[in-house]
Amino acid sequence: MQHIKSDQNNSNPIVLFDGVCNLCTTSVQFLLTYNRKENLHFASLQSDFAKKLLARLQVPAADFNTIIFIENEQVYTKSTAAFKLTKHLTYPWKAIYYFRYIPNSITDWIYNLISKNRYNWFGKKEKCMIPRSEWKHRFFE
Template structure:
């Protein structure tokens, strides 16, 4: 987790995800469906918006292999990002947040295993996900 003061003031949490990864885009669709407050916003890591945001937060290309969750000017990656996201979901999914008490070394090991194999196991698209019209306002390009 990084805490960095940003020049921009985002009022909603932002999820940066791999827009060509089938697992990632399916996960985003799940988040959209289970986030009743509709306060989560999204951008693919391949978008200009995400590239600008990554540069602003001084993140390197190495972070491009992970989900990035930014909330209240704090940056979360890997399993920490996933667990922080669960706080914004409906029950029973919200209860997954309690996995935060499992040592990060273990949760990141599981995350890294899935991340390294995500294209082989779940496939990859040729282009980034295009959101449904009813979700478009929650995406930055």
């Protein structure tokens, strides 16, 4: 796993996720599989890297109820983050990006419903996800 770098390359977007959430870690594995350019990088919200990055970007204490997507120093959360992420996937998954035209009041309501119930519906791990060896270079700790 990589350590925080002061010269973090902005062309490599970062996904911060709840590392103990089964739905979240499964989603990260999905992103790793369909991000063929391998430009997405990841860190759990529980990591020191995420805490330092969020502090540097002046984002309030991590909210473990949302995915946080950072691209070009811009911070996105909830459904906006999910839609922005799909731009980095292969087709047909990339087409999900066009759902961003649905009003945020609707997409964030759905996002919040799933997020609120994710542990009950999908379960929770005792420890943060440990990436497979071929993916370790894309994770910050």
